[in-house]
Amino acid sequence: MSLNLTTPSLPLRLKRVDFEDPQDSDAFKCKRPRLSQPLSPGLAPCLRPLSQSHGPAGPEKHCVSHIGPYILLELTEGTHTYRAVHRITEQEYTCKVFCMKKYQELIAPYTRLCPHDHISRISEIITGERNVYVFFERNYGDMHSYVRTCKRLQEDEAVRLFKQMATAVAHCHQHGVVLRDLKLRKFVFTDPQRTKLVLQNLEDSCLLHGEDDSLTDKHGCPAYVGPEILNSRHSYSGKAADVWSLGVVLYTMLVGRYPFQDVEPAVLFSKIRRGAFTIPDSLSARARSLVCCMLRKAPAERLAASDILQHPWLLWGGGQAPLAPSHLSSRNYVDQVVPDSVCASSDDSGDYL
Incomplete structure (x- = not known):
């Protein structure tokens, strides 16, 4: 797969890595919330502070993984978005982890759009044995x-x-x-x-x-x-x-x-x-x-x-x-x-x- 999206620091490239944490197999599942699903009592999840996100608890939330040239740090939201640092450039990124079977469908909107100043761009894609790691430029809050x-x-x-x-x-x-x-x-x-x-x-x-x-x-x-x-x-x-x-x-x-x-x-x-x-x-x-x-x-x-x-x-x-x-x-x-x-x-x- 090839994408015509680039950033000044690192060209977008799709590559495969041989190492991937074994515990990741069950940690990242691609789900899309629907209105037809039962709603939780009180405010809807999207109205709550990020601190109430239901991510992994305890040590698993802050475990460090190495994916290609990147170090994955703590989860930033949900169960599949990490803060990541490039080991060579020390530049910070946001990493989203998708299951192998679904990632092409999920990133299709990014490939459909021409580059735009106000739409996030993919910096790099790395494939593992079970998951695909998609890297974006870091952000400073939503x-x-x-x-x-x-x-x-x-x-x-x-x-x-x-x-x-x-x-x-x-x-x-x-x-x-x-x-x-x-x-x-x-x-x-x-x-x-x-x-x-x-x-x-x-x-x-x-x-x-x-x-x-x-x-x-x-x-x-x-x-x-x-x-x-x-x-x-x-x-x-x-x-x-x-x-x-x-x-x-x-x-x-x-x-x-x-x-x-x-x-x-x-x-x-x-x-x-x-x-x-x-x-x-x-x-x-x-x-x-x-x-x-x-x-x-x-x-x-x-x-x-x-x-x-x-x-x-x-x-x-x-x-x-x-x-x-x-x-x-x-x-x-x-x-x-x-x-x-x-x-x-x-x-x-x-x-x-």
Whole structure:
């Protein structure tokens, strides 16, 4: 297998190693969480702090393994992602371990996409006897943890970060990749100053064949899932569902809580089906407009990912918007004013993440 993805420090290469820890055979299993699975009591797993991840306990969590030129250190999240260090360059990486039978399917979205500044790239792939080790550049934390720390972001910072997110999603859609399980935790910082984001964890994505983006499986994190996925027994638009999730992302960044949340999954899903939420009056009119344009209950009425990048909030920030630019159609621009529908304003602060 050959991939045309490279990094300045180390070229991407697929190679095989003869040594692999025997205990790894049962440690890494490829699973995809589905909405149809029983939900745990209280908050959904994606809403909890990383410290509650159910990884291996005790010494196994911090055992050191050698894979090719890399040293695998402690688990960083879940049961198959490690912090890794290259023994020669001493450069740090993130290593994901996949079972041999599934890895080609799981990394297919990375190979479909052209290189992009805001999408994580594979640095190297090493195959073992039972598992495949895929190395990515290191990150400096994810957006979920950052929002939990900051409580909420100021609009000027949110504009800079969310534009990078929307650009990554638009690039995926342009190349026939629907993300499905889109959420804050999928975006990670690539610099310690936390100014640059990349989209990672594309393994749950779906590759489209042609223009039809209809999906049938109900896949995703409960807090981010769209109402059409909960209501429909048939197909739904995968791209529109991604835009809804992106709307939840932006709302959470600006407000500090999810637009729809409850400790009981049934109540949470009921709120999502109704599609009614509140936005604090403290947000600018442009910010409220963009949130509402993405969290429209009818999928066909939501902005496309490419249109999100043309929204006045991302182009000019807060304040009064200038006249509509010539490259925006009159309908698109009208759609980007603050609607008088389900998103009523409120000073309700709610619970934080």
